[in-house]
Amino acid sequence: MNTLTVPVYSLEQDEFMSDRHFKIYHFEGDFPDRSELLIPHRKDHYLIAFIRKAGSRQWIDMNSFDLKDNTVYFFGPHQLIVKEEVKQLWSTGIAFTKEFLSLYGNGALLKLPLLVNPYNGYELELTAADILFIEELLQKLQTEYRQKGEWQQKMLSAYLTVLLTYLSRLYTAQYKGNEVNSEQQLLKRFQAKIDESYQQYHEVNDYASMLNISSGHLSDVIRSQSGKPAIKHIHDRLIMEARRLLFHTDQPVKDISFHLGFADTSYFNRFFKRETGLTPSAYRDQTRAIYP
Template sequence: MNTIKSDQEVPVFSLEHDPVLPGKLFSMKHFEGVRPHQSELLVPHRKDYYLFVFARRGGARFWLDMTSHETRDNTLYFMGPNRVVVKEEPKCMWGTALAFDKEFLALHDNVSLARLPIVLNVQNASELQLSEANVAFVEDMLAKMQKEFDEPGEWQQKMITASLTLLLTYLSRVYNEQYESFTPSNDKSLLKKYQAAIEVNFREIHQVSEYAALLYVSPGHLRDVIKTQSGKPAIAHIQERMVLEARRMLFHTEYSLKEIGFDLGFSDASYFSRFFKRETGLTPAEYRALTREMYQ
C-alpha cells in the first residue's frame, strides 16, 4: 500500500474533478468489467462527497481509514466526506457507483436526504450485506436512475431526486437492521450539531466550553445533553475525533510525529505523544510501527 510522503498533502477529490466518477452535484456510473483510470486512487486520498457503490462482483481490496476491506458480491459499500481511502491495485469493476456532494443535499428538494440514517452514518459503517430481495430492489432502482441520468431532460432532476430518496430510504431501513443500536430521534439535534462543529473545528478547538459558545448554549447544558444523548462525556467526542485523524495520518502518511501533532493543534510533539498514548495505550511511534507490521 502506498503512503503519502512528508512533503506531500493528502489529495482531496471533489466530485467535479474525481478521476473515475466526475460530475456536478450528482453523478453515477455503471461498470461492467471495466478497469477505469485509477492511478490517482492507488495513493491515500479523501473525497469531499458521499459515495455509494453497489458491487455485483467482489474481489477488490481497499483501505478505508485504517481498515482493510475485501469487496464481496452483491454488497453495498458507502462512505461520507473526508474519510481516507486507498485502493491496493487497479482491478476491473462490476457494479454501479453513485455520488453526491453537500451542495446537492442543500438543494430544497433534497434536504430530507441529509437526515436519513445511512447518510448520517453515526455508526461510521462502510458496508451493507444485501439479501436477494435487497439486491433485486437496489438493482431495479439503480437501473431506473441510470436511465434518467443518461437521458437529460426537463424532469431529470426531479426523477433522480425521487428515485434517490426511495433508494436511500430503503437502504436506511437495512442500515438500521444491521446497525440497530442507532435509532433516529429528533431530540438528538444538539448532539448532531455538536458533532458537526467538531468535524469542522477539531484541529483548532479542543475545549467543550468553546464549542458551547459556537452553539450558543452554556457549557454545563452542552455537557449534560451530550452525555445523555450519546452516553459519553462531551470531551470524549473531541478527543476521539482527534485520535481518529492521528491514526489516519500515522497509517497513511510519512509525516513526522511533530508534523502530525502540529496539524492537530499541538505546539509540542511530546504533549501530542502523551495525549495519544493516554487515549490509545500506545505512543504514536508504537502505533505506526505496529500497524505497518500488521499490514506487512
C-alpha cells in the same frame, strides 16, 4: 482544509452532466486504470455503490474489509480510503455532493440515517427483494442520466430521494432500529460539530457554545448517552485523525501536530501517548510493521 499529502478527489464532469455534483459509475468487469486509488485518498462527496461482484479489499478510516457480492457500500465526504488493489468490478456507483441535494430542495435528505451514519457502518446486506428493487431503481437512474434536458437533474434528484430513503430503512433495520430521543439527537449533533471543528476547538466549552447550551448540561447528557465524558469524544476524534496521518502519510510529527491545532509538538506527543500508550513515532513504526 489542509489535508497534508492526502489527496482529495472531486467529481469529474462527463458528457452526460453539466456540473460536478452528480455522477453515475458503471463497471462490467473491466476497471479503468486508476492507480491513484491505491494510495490513501479522500473524496469530497458521498458515494453509494451497489457491488454485484468483486473480490478486493479496502480500508476505510483504518478499518479493513473485503467487498462482498450483492452488497451496497456507502461512504461520506472526507473519509480516508485505500484500495489494496484494482481488480475487475461489476458494480454501479452513485456519487453526489451536498450541493446537489440542496440545489433541488432535498437538503433534508442529509439527515437520513444512511448519510448521517450514526453507527459508522459501511455496508448493507440485501435480500433478493432488496436486490430487485435497487436494480430497477438504478436502471431508471442510468436511463435518466443519459437523457439531457431541463428535467434531467430534477428526475435524478427524485430517483435519488427514493434510493436514499429505501437504503436508510435498510440501514436502520440492520444497525439499530431504535427511535432517537432528544438526548441521543444532542449526542449526534455534538459529534457532528466535532467532525466540523476538531482542528480549531479542543474544549467542551467551545462546543457547548456552538450548541447554545451550558457546558455542564452538555457534559451530563453526553456521559449518560455514550458512557464516556464529552472531552473524550473530542480527544478520540483528534487521535483518529492523527492515526490516519501517521499511518498514511510521511509528514513529520510536528506538521501533523500543527495540522490538528496543537501549537506545541511536545504537548501533542504527550497527549498522543496518554491516549494510545505510544508516542506518535512509535505508533507509526508499529503500524507500518504490521501493515507494510
